[in-house]
Amino acid sequence: MSPTTCTGPSPVRASWTEPEPPEPRTAWERKLMDDTMIRAHHDLPVDATSAARAEATGLRLVRLDNDDADEFAAWQRSVARGFFDGEPTEARRRAGMEFLGYRRLIAVLDPGAPDPQEPVATFASWAGGLSVPGGEVPSCAISSVTVAPTHRRRGLARAMMEGELRRAVEAGLPVASLTVSESTLYGRYGFGSAASAASLTVDTKRAGWAGPVPAGRVDFISRERWRALAPDVFDRVRAVRPGEFEMPGGHWDRFAGTRPDAEKPELLRAVQYADPAGTVQGLALYRIEENEEDFARSSVEISSLIADGDDAYAALWRFFMEMDLIGTVRIAEQTLDEPLLWMVADRRAVTVTVRDHHYVRILDVPAALQGRRYEAPGRFRIEVADPLGIAAGTFAMEVDAQGTASVREGDGDGESLPVRLGITELSALYLGEVSALTLARAGRLSCPDPVALARTFRWSAPANLSYWY
Numbered sequence: 447m448s449p450t451t452c453t454g455p456s457p458v459r460a461s462w463t464e465p466e467p468p469e470p471r472t473a474w475e476r477k478l479m480d481d482t483m484i485r486a487h488h489d490l491p492v493d494a495t496s497a498a499r500a501e502a503t504g505l506r507l508v509r510l511d512n513d514d515a516d517e518f519a520a521w522q523r524s525v526a527r528g529f530f531d532g533e534p535t536e537a538r539r540r541a542g543m544e545f546l547g548y549r550r551l552i553a554v555l556d557p558g559a560p561d562p563q564e565p566v567a568t569f570a571s572w573a574g575g576l577s578v579p580g581g582e583v584p585s586c587a588i589s590s591v592t593v594a595p596t597h598r599r600r601g602l603a604r605a606m607m608e609g610e611l612r613r614a615v616e617a618g619l620p621v622a623s624l625t626v627s628e629s630t631l632y633g634r635y636g637f638g639s640a641a642s643a644a645s646l647t648v649d650t651k652r653a654g655w656a657g658p659v660p661a662g663r664v665d666f667i668s669r670e671r672w673r674a675l676a677p678d679v680f681d682r683v684r685a686v687r688p689g690e691f692e693m694p695g696g697h698w699d700r701f702a703g704t705r706p707d708a709e710k711p712e713l714l715r716a717v718q719y720a721d722p723a724g725t726v727q728g729l730a731l732y733r734i735e736e737n738e739e740d741f742a743r744s745s746v747e748i749s750s751l752i753a754d755g756d757d758a759y760a761a762l763w764r765f766f767m768e769m770d771l772i773g774t775v776r777i778a779e780q781t782l783d784e785p786l787l788w789m790v791a792d793r794r795a796v797t798v799t800v801r802d803h804h805y806v807r808i809l810d811v812p813a814a815l816q817g818r819r820y821e822a823p824g825r826f827r828i829e830v831a832d833p834l835g836i837a838a839g840t841f842a843m844e845v846d847a848q849g850t851a852s853v854r855e856g857d858g859d860g861e862s863l864p865v866r867l868g869i870t871e872l873s874a875l876y877l878g879e880v881s882a883l884t885l886a887r888a889g890r891l892s893c894p895d896p897v898a899l900a901r902t903f904r905w906s907a908p909a910n911l912s913y914w915y
């Protein structure tokens with residue numbers, strides 16, 4: 447599989463068929479149907495080293511059968527407990543079986559526990575497309591990492607992570623990626639914060655619309671129509687925005703509240719923006735939170751805003767900013783460089799909070815670095831340290847005037863600029879968000895000319911992952 451393509455099929459179909467599973471609707475779901483490589487990753491047995499480590503402490507590290515309803519239900523219960531959710535309802539179990547069949551499910555079982563089938567640790571992964579500057583690479587997406595409070599700090603999370611990263615390497619995936627509950631967890635495994643997220647809170651009474659007024663129209667649509675349109679509009683946005691990830695199965699229905707386990711879907715409102723020719727270029731989902739004390743200062747929570755182009759972006763934001771009875775508009779998971787800040791009359795009406803969000807871990811340095819484009823040519827000799835030994839080495843990297851890189855193991859020539867850094871730092875640089883100069887100033891990499899390195903690795907389109915997985 448080339449590092450710049452990612453196609454992939456549903457490795458597993460859930461056994462629950464009541465009602466009939468829907469036809470695959472998103473690009474992801476369609477692609478899942480026929481990619482043997484993704485199925486191969488899904489079906490690999492558990493890592494022997496990690497399994498032996500668990501065995502030595504009397505525990506069993508296993509890969510679960512997605513089609514086994516009891517195993518899946520127990521795994522899902524443990525994940526819910528790990529993330530402080532309530533016990534999954536029957537509707538949630540069924541939806542999970544239907545929508546999560548593509549995930550490789552790992553569990554740790556404790557034969558000494560009162561209920562030995564209930565996992566004491568969980569882990570999920572799947573192969574999907576990660577948008578990078580100028581392209582897309584296959585990534586091992588990781589989610590649902592939990593360890594029961596009764597079994598914490600015995601190395602179970604480490605055993606699962608190390609084992610699953612080795613499996614991802616074996617499957618030929620050049621990077622791994624995840625979203626995090628805590629910033630402190632994943633740097634030790636070589637993950638770097640590669641796409642941050644900004645939360646915006648707008649005081650609409652103060653902001654004042656100073657942006658363009660596009661010629662198209664904004665209309666209310668049903669949640670079902672939003673669900674049907676969103677994948678295509680999102681895929682157009684994703685193609686040019688590093689940091690976005692191919693939408694995992696089940697997520698569109700979760701956002702739109704069109705899954706059988708949706709909670710209060712009736713509170714969601716959906717709108718679209720169509721250009722004057724009638725082409726839908728933007729979509730948004732939101733809910734209103736009424737302010738009982740002052741109806742004229744109620745709040746809008748935008749849960750999704752997908753804008754393919756500047757007109758769609760301006761039209762949707764203007765729609766929210768000029769709504770009657772609204773005092774506050776909130777949105778999360780935005781880029782660090784939102785045009786909205788330049789579309790309001792009073793900049794201080796917008797409060798921006800920044801958080802680390804999408805973490806990336808390079809597993810195969812040549813494949814990963816060749817999978818993206820660069821903004822300036824350069825020749826580098828990159829020495830990478832990796833505490834897990836997966837991607838350590840010295841690499842000669844040459845970027846031509848078109849921004850295409852050729853990377854191979856070796857020292858390069860005497861003209862190459864020497865760079866020394868850890869895999870966490872190289873991974874953080876990967877999507878072009880943080881500048882190499884900033885990492886050098888922070889003492890996180892060494893290079894005699896960090897400005898040259900920064901010029902090559904930066905990317906003008908800001909990185910962003912607009913959701914959690």
Ligand SMILES: CC(=O)SCCNC(=O)CCNC(=O)[C@H](O)C(C)(C)COP(=O)(O)OP(=O)(O)OC[C@H]1O[C@@H](n2cnc3c(N)ncnc32)[C@H](O)[C@@H]1OP(=O)(O)O
Binds near residue numbers: 589594604625
């Ligand atoms: C991608 C995702 O799913 S993100 C979600 C992560 N999960 C959660 O936040 C759910 C609640 N938390 C948990 O379930 C657990 O505490 C976990 C999964 C975070 C950690 O599980 P444990 O089995 O206790 O971790 P383990 O014993 O393997 O520790 C591995 C390392 O991480 C460190 N570590 C573990 N938890 C934390 C923490 N909360 N903060 C900082 N360091 C931590 C350990 O000190 C250890 O360090 P070392 O190996 O470098 O010495």
